[in-house]
Amino acid sequence: MNDTDTLAAPPDHKESIAPSASDNGVSEVQSRELSGAQLLIEMLERQGICHIAGVPGGANLPIYDALSGSSIKHVLARHEQGAGFIAQGMARVTGEAQVCFASSGPGATNLVTAVADAMLDSIPLVAITGQVPQAMIGTDAFQEIDTFGLMLPITKHNWLVHSARELMEVIPRAFELALSGRPGPVSIDIPKDVQNELIQVDVLPQPGGRLPDPPVLxxxxxxxxxxxxxxxxxxxxxxxxxxxxxxxxxxxxxxxxxxxxxxxxxxxxxxxxxxxxxxxxxxxxxxxxxxxxxxxxxxxxxxxxxxxxxxxxxxxxxxxxxxxxxxxxxxxxxxxxxxxxxxxxxxxxxxxxxxxxxxxxxxxxxxxxxxxxxxxxxHPLQLDGHNDLFRPYGAIKAVASLLDERANVTTDVGQHQMWVAQAYPMVRPRQWISSGGLGTMGFGLPAAIGMALAQPDRKCICFSGDGSLMMNIQEFATAAEHNLDLKVIILNNNHLGLVRQQQTLFYRKNLSAVEFEQRTNFPMAAAAMGVKGVDLSECEDPHDALRQALSEHGPCLINIPISETEMVFPMVAPGGANKDMITGAPA
Amino acid sequence: MTVTDPAILKLTVNNHPGVLSHVAGLFARRAYNLEGVMVRPVPGGPPHLSRMWLLVNEEDRLQQLIRQTEKLVDVISVEQHPMKGSVFESTQQYFT
Incomplete structure (x- = not known):
């Protein structure tokens, strides 16, 4: 995704600033020459954006060129899907619209899952992708894909921008739409020639924000x-x-x-x-x-x-x-x-x-x-094994007991997610973020990075499973790079546990493709990317090791082995009536 | 709102590239039956508007379909229209 072609860089921003005041001392509106990319970055700064997660590539090089002098801090994700979920993590804990960047082609297709996830959970996300130059659109150019068509069904609205001037309308409108009414994602595809196009800019438009809601009678x-x-x-x-x-x-x-x-x-x-x-x-x-x-x-x-x-x-x-x-x-x-x-x-x-x-x-x-x-x-909720650190509810309760209500909590998707939803004492809005509608495995780690970037004064806890974590594990390197105070607690059964559970309950215990024959050493994988890894099963005093891992600052992976026979109960069969709950394993 | 079978919807939309994709994409992904489309710029009106006529076969989900269509950013209004006096009545002869 890092193709580089050789279009001339736009002129230095500072050299193109016109004189600012007239002789009579009344300040006039400055007219400046800006490239589309510079204009974009200035408008994002004016939107109050502090962090942008993304990955550069051939078709968004001008944007990254303009970003380098900006007050906005860039977070270099290791995969565009990670970038999308980092932005989501920031958006979900703050309620503000957040931005992610990707290049054309595979950069854009890699973003798709995170954008779709934002759509299903109504998250204000502004996905900005580079596109091949307009003259090459429709020619099957290198890294060309119909990003407009891909993003269309998974956004509130999306644009293919045709000129630098059009950005002045599209960018504020994108934020307005992402935040107004029912929030949601928008996407903006910007061809490279639009990023490089030089235009005279007098006044920048007002930033876009949430529109007033309809009155209630x-x-x-x-x-x-x-x-x-x-x-x-x-x-x-x-x-x-x-x-x-x-x-x-x-x-x-x-x-x-x-x-x-x-x-x-x-x-x-x-x-x-x-x-x-x-x-x-x-x-x-x-x-x-x-x-x-x-x-x-x-x-x-x-x-x-x-x-x-x-x-x-x-x-x-x-x-x-x-x-x-x-x-x-x-x-x-x-x-x-x-x-x-x-x-x-x-x-x-x-x-x-x-x-x-x-x-x-x-x-x-x-x-x-x-x-x-x-x-x-x-008919209470039975939290089986809630006193045992190496059982699901026990692990969750032990973690919760070591944290206060200031901690943010996220999860990946699967059994661990449901156990956390049932058992973690959530006490305030936006303390809890999780992929609900799309149910995206791989959400947790990058989302935790986003939470920690947006709210560095809070502990950011990500409960995960060994299946989910593998789907965006590369973002440990991103977490290490920013020395974020996030803790990934992996309830590790070396299985796709929720699939295993459904096969056990609804497919005659015919366990098909749910066990990982090659077991991953997660603490070692984390360590390889600069993140401390702790395996509680190897600690002499696992409770104390957990306490220490949670209390010290910095990213950490905490591996907690659990049995693959653990299940989430109660469970209503998909399509079944809620009164027909399965409350225990079949004989 | 009376429901005709099939229903005819008269939309006012922004005359943008992509607006037909947004409408057709909505119908495809929500599995609404779309049996006819006719779209032209509004003559003499504001230059940025188009009129879009849709022939839809969705008696049970018509209200839901209309609400989803109204949500599209480039759709300014959605009205139901009888067959009589609609673009589909006068163009039957071209679809034989």
């Missing part, structure tokens, strides 16, 4: 409150929309004042602390038994910033069989996509909750709460 909020007060057994279903809207405080107040218990989606974890009296934990495929059973009883389900994903609802026809559905979401096309709600509000859920908190009449529901408490008591 008092009547809509009152209708929502009336539905809740008329219900006998209401439940809130709270999702990523609450996190993205910054509405955690309002949600807590709303739930408390109305005395309504709440289930959380995978993306909504942390909005209500696990030990909050109204928290029912995570619903769905790997939800606690009582969580899914409360939903069997509820008569009104209020979806707040959720999209009724199939992993949350299970079989749609059997979800909340006694309940009417109310749905609040900023994306109009989510209303009615899965369920026909009896009432819906297309709006920013935070604004709806702010208004609702002012307009509501506090209530208590002792009868319903006692039903809920009974279900909680009789």
């Amino acid at each position: 008092d009547a809509e909020v009152d209708a929502l409150l009336a539905r809740i007060s008329a219900a006998k057994q209401p439940v809130l279903m709270i999702g990523g929309g609450i996190v993205y809207s910054g509405a955690t405080q309002e949600l807590r107040e709303f739930a408390e004042q109305l005395d309504v218990p709440a289930v959380q989606t995978f993306m909504g974890l942390g909005v209500l602390p696990a030990d909050h009296r109204l928290s029912l934990g995570m619903l769905g495929m790997h939800g606690a038994p009582f969580t899914n059973l409360v939903l069997e009883e509820c008569d009104l389900l209020v979806g707040l910033g959720v999209r009724f994903d199939d992993r949350a609802t299970g079989k749609v026809a059997a979800f909340c069989p006694q309940a009417e559905i109310v749905h609040v979401d900023i994306d109009h096309s989510e209303i009615g996509k899965v369920f026909k709600p009896v009432l819906s509000i297309t709006a920013d859920v935070g604004e709806v909750l702010r208004m609702a908190v002012e307009r509501l009449q506090p209530a208590t529901r002792p009868q319903w709460q006692s039903v809920v408490q009974g279900l909680k008591r009789d």
Whole structure:
């Protein structure tokens, strides 16, 4: 991907600055000659971008040339997918739009997974790719691929930029779109001749930001409150929309004042602390038994910033069989996509909750709460082995006990991800980031790098598995280069554990292609890239070794071997009803 | 909103390169049945707008389809239109 061809570099930026003030002392607008690439970098600086993760190559050389004098720090990923997830990690913990760079052809195709992942989880990501010069587009040029066509179905919107001047419209608009309404990724493909094109620039456009949300009517909020007060057994279903809207405080107040218990989606974890009296934990495929059973009883389900994903609802026809559905979401096309709600509000859920908190009449529901408490008591989440460091829940609990709530937590994808979602005590929004919609193995390590870059004062913890970690393991070198305070804890069963689990439960224990015959020595692999590796199974005092590894500053891999027979329970069979939970291994 | 079978949608869109890709791509990836497309710049109107006519066979998912289409950045408006007086009525003879 590092092809270099020999187009002349644009003239030095500083030499092309025109005189700045007229004789009468009134400053005039400066007219400067800038290349498309210089213009791009200046506009990104004005957007407040501090870090850009990327990989240079033939078709984005002018951009990297312009970047070298910038205040923006570049993070050289070892693979473009790593760059995309580093940017995502920064975006997910801050809520701000973040940028990644790649060259044309394989650079762009390598970015695709991270962009698609951002789309499914509504993450504001601005992917900027180099493209072959316009005169060569359509000729099957070296490293030419239809990036516009590739990015089209996995972004909110995307552009192929035809002139340097067009960048002045596209860049602010890209940030505006990434951040407005339901956030999401955008991509901008910039041909090399556009990067090199010199234009006179007088005034740079204003940076793009989130547009105002549509107004919410008092009547809509009152209708929502009336539905809740008329219900006998209401439940809130709270999702990523609450996190993205910054509405955690309002949600807590709303739930408390109305005395309504709440289930959380995978993306909504942390909005209500696990030990909050109204928290029912995570619903769905790997939800606690009582969580899914409360939903069997509820008569009104209020979806707040959720999209009724199939992993949350299970079989749609059997979800909340006694309940009417109310749905609040900023994306109009989510209303009615899965369920026909009896009432819906297309709006920013935070604004709806702010208004609702002012307009509501506090209530208590002792009868319903006692039903809920009974279900909680009789059908708890079983955290088997929670005292054993070398069992999944025990490892997660041991790590959590050594950290405070300031720590950020991410995961890869698989069994470990579900164990963490069930057992790690998430207590605040954006503490928890994970690939929910796309379920991308390889997300964790680069995402942790992004978290640590954006919030260097927090410990950044990545739980991973031996399958997932291998998919972006090269980014250990990136983590070492920046000496980031991140810890990768690998629950290592030398298997694709969640696939193994499904084969065990649903394919007659026919274990097919799930064991790694060549075992990887992860501490050694990490050490090869400049990251300290600790294998707790080889430590005399593994608890103390864990404590030390977590407490010292710097990147570290902590290997914790676990049995491949461990499974995530409960589990609802894909396509099954949430009430039909499998709670233990078959005989 | 009355549902005709098949439905005809009259879109106002930005006259950008790529707008047809965005519309056609949406229909392809969400598996909506698209049976006809006709698109031309709006004459005499603002130079940057095009009119796009779509013939769709999606009775059950029409509302969802319209909402998804409205979300496209280059789509300015989506209206339903009866067959009578539509571009598809007057061009039947070319599709025999």
